[in-house]
Amino acid sequence: MPFGEIVCGSPGSGKSTYCYGKHQLFSALGRPISIVNLDPANDSVPYPCAIDISSLITIQDVMNEHRLGPNGGLLYCMEYLDANYDWLEDRLKELGGDAYVLFDIPGQVELSTNHESLKRIAEKLTKSGFRLAAVHLCDAHYVTDASKYISVLLLSLRAMLHLELPHVNVLSKIDLIKQYGDLDFNLDFYTDVQDLSYLENALSTASPRFSALNMAMISLIEDYSLVGFETLAVEDKTSMLHLTRAIDRATGYVFVPPPASKAPPGTVDDTNAPAAVRANSYALFSSAAGPMRDPGGDVRDVQERWVDAKDEYDAYEKIQWRREGEIVRDEAARQSNCHNAKGPP
Numbered sequence: 139m140p141f142g143e144i145v146c147g148s149p150g151s152g153k154s155t156y157c158y159g160k161h162q163l164f165s166a167l168g169r170p171i172s173i174v175n176l177d178p179a180n181d182s183v184p185y186p187c188a189i190d191i192s193s194l195i196t197i198q199d200v201m202n203e204h205r206l207g208p209n210g211g212l213l214y215c216m217e218y219l220d221a222n223y224d225w226l227e228d229r230l231k232e233l234g235g236d237a238y239v240l241f242d243i244p245g246q247v248e249l250s251t252n253h254e255s256l257k258r259i260a261e262k263l264t265k266s267g268f269r270l271a272a273v274h275l276c277d278a279h280y281v282t283d284a285s286k287y288i289s290v291l292l293l294s295l296r297a298m299l300h301l302e303l304p305h306v307n308v309l310s311k312i313d314l315i316k317q318y319g320d321l322d323f324n325l326d327f328y329t330d331v332q333d334l335s336y337l338e339n340a341l342s343t344a345s346p347r348f349s350a351l352n353m354a355m356i357s358l359i360e361d362y363s364l365v366g367f368e369t370l371a372v373e374d375k376t377s378m379l380h381l382t383r384a385i386d387r388a389t390g391y392v393f394v395p396p397p398a399s400k401a402p403p404g405t406v407d408d409t410n411a412p413a414a415v416r417a418n419s420y421a422l423f424s425s426a427a428g429p430m431r432d433p434g435g436d437v438r439d440v441q442e443r444w445v446d447a448k449d450e451y452d453a454y455e456k457i458q459w460r461r462e463g464e465i466v467r468d469e470a471a472r473q474s475n476c477h478n479a480k481g482p483p
């Protein structure tokens with residue numbers, strides 16, 4: 139059964155970089171991964187691309203032929219892909235039934251908030267058997283300003299309601315957050331979307347005329363109680379692994395046994411066998427879907443790494459990387475000495 143992520147978010151939020159980072163991580167882990175570039179404006183994709191929309195349609199052709207600007211051209215391309223879904227389906231079939239596919243989406247936010255094409259493409263993928271999650275990237279610098287934070291909450295909520303997929307909102311580029319100044323609250327206030335009435339002061343100071351409107355938006359977000367965020371620093375392995383676990387829970391990948399796995403000892407892999415000898419799938423569910431206790435899973439650790447003690451951690455990591463580099467270099471030198479000592483065959 140194929141799994142996939144619809145990687146969406148505003149322009150420059152880090153979608154293509156995330157796809158590339160995930161490709162590197164999964165390749166190192168030995169997990170299958172393919173990336174589909176659905177952004178016709180992506181001239182130089184940083185990752186190995188399994189399927190590229192530009193072999194179906196290019197934005198330049200659309201702009202020339204239909205006299206559209208870049209934005210209109212891009213929406214046309216998505217509508218064209220929706221109308222020619224068979225093209226995508228045929229190529230996805232070639233990736234096999236166990237594929238794990240990332241869909242790199244253009245940055246136009248209307249695609250994930252009100253335009254119908256992406257939603258319809260996601261529905262068709264789901265119908266064809268894909269287990270999908272929307273991974274919605276939002277630049278973390280938005281949380282440094284109360285009104286921008288409200289905008290990003292509304293945008294995320296709108297994307298959740300529009301796409302109707304299992305949804306993971308992500309504050310991307312969390313490694314840069316410290317450079318935008320001090321946060322008014324701890325990071326967990328923003329990721330868990332805690333009591334938003336604390337933002338009232340900041341919002342009223344920035345735009346006193348609209349304080350009633352601001353409070354109405356806050357209560358709308360709180361009434362839905364749907365939005366929350368994971369965090370991401372794409373070059374940090376702990377951060378990528380944690381996000382991967384969160385997405386695996388959203389898609390249901392956590393319940394897929396590895397290809398060579400057997401039934402646990404003492405159990406029988408047969409649904410007709412008596413309950414006492416069958417594997418306890420309830421335990422599987424509760425451990426897979428229970429609280430995540432992995433390193434980096436707690437947002438307070440993220441706060442410590444990227445906000446409270448960033449400089450100390452950066453310095454520590456630099457030393458570790460240098461040591462690892464020296465070990466690799468010494469090992470290469472040792473092997474070459476051994477080779478030279480043996481002489482030519």
Ligand SMILES: Nc1nc2c(ncn2[C@@H]2O[C@H](COP(=O)(O)OP(=O)(O)OP(=O)(O)O)[C@@H](O)[C@H]2O)c(=O)[nH]1
Pocket residue numbers: 147148149150151152153154155156177244245246310311312313314370371372373
């Ligand atoms: N420091 C840091 N920079 C990042 C991270 N993720 C992405 N970037 C940078 O953010 C910039 C934009 O990244 P892209 O991956 O091109 O963003 P995108 O969402 O694909 O952009 P569009 O396709 O134009 O919508 C690049 O300069 C990346 O190097 C991150 O986790 N940390």
Ligand SMILES: [Mg+2]
Pocket residue numbers: 153154155177180242
């Ligand atoms: Mg991109």
